[in-house]
Amino acid sequence: MSETTNSKNVRDDEIDLLDLFKRMGRGLGNMFTTLGRWFLISLVFLLRNWLPLFVSMVLGVGASYLLKFTSASFYTSDMVLKTNTMTADEMISYINRLHTYCREGNQTALSEAISLKNDKVKNILDISANWIIDKGADGIPDMVDFKGTHNVYDTINIRMSDRLNIRVNIIEPQELGNVRDGLLKYISADSLSNQRNKLRIRQYQELQERMRYDLEQLDSLQKIKYFEETQRMSQPGNGQMIFLQEQKTQLVYPEIQELFERKQHLDASLTLYKDIVTVLSDFSIPAQRKNGGFYYAKVVVPLFFLLTLIMLILLYNRKKLKDIYNKY
Secondary structure (H helix, E strand, O other), X not given: OHHXXXXXXXXXXXXXXXXXXXXXXXXXXXXXXXXXXXXXXXXXXXXXXXXXXHXXXXXXXXXXXXXXXXXXXXXXXXXXXXXXXOOHHHHHHHHHHHHHXXXXXXXXXXXXXXXXXXXXXXXXXXXXXXXXXXXXXXXXXXXEEOOOOOOOOOOOEEEEXXXXXXXXXXXXXXXXXXHHHHHHHHHHOOHHHHHHHHHHHHHHHHHHHHHHHHHHHXXXXXXXXXXXXHHHHHOOOXXXXXXXXXXXXXXXXXXXXXXXXXXXXXXXXXXXXXXXXXXXXXXXXXXOOOOOHHHHHHHHHHHHHHHHHHHHHHHHOHHHHHHHHHHO
């Protein structure tokens, strides 16, 4: 009796699963059928109304160029900085205070921060600092994260910790030199950064002296061993022992070379990167304005197209909308 009951339950479960799969298949089929029907309806609707939609795009292009010729021109330029004391994260946060001043229209605070007169500051529309992304973690900068969308957990494409990009939007690009000088003054005015930089330079100088002393000692050691070996080589009967000792003495040279290369790298750091930041790529005067026709067209043309499309849909469904309005 129990075996018969178990067999019946198994068959019922199989039937339920088959019914479930059939329903899922019908549901998916209905969904794709509905999507296909709506796609065909939309395609036919667009083809029937291609003329007003095309006219809306032409009007959008015309409006974009009208905005171009009636709006004040502004230009964009970038500068790349290498941070020698602070991390890029700290420097970006510090410089983006200026971005806040620009966004809030606080020209007085911006003028005091970058040491420029108010009539010069009026030309500055925005100052922003952004991360530089290293794709593949090979130490070579590849792109700038202007939109701030980089995934911080990405271990392959990483943010560079020692450099950043500064972008300036300005009305008169001839003032970019003054803006650069003002930015460098603003960075050097930070007391904590100054203290860190002085400490870094003092530590480098102390390490430089120590390396110089170690190089002298290693050089002296090598000369002494060479003199001792020369004396042993002049004595007869020590050929095999002299050969082994010579191999040990040659190991001093790689240590001298490695230490000398480290000293050269330290000397370059003290000479090239002695300030809080180093300008790797300066502002350049742009040849074309930022707010050209395409700058407005990428917003205005889709807007005109969308508004025309909505109006056409409402026009075709005006009877249904009227019935709904009268009903409620």
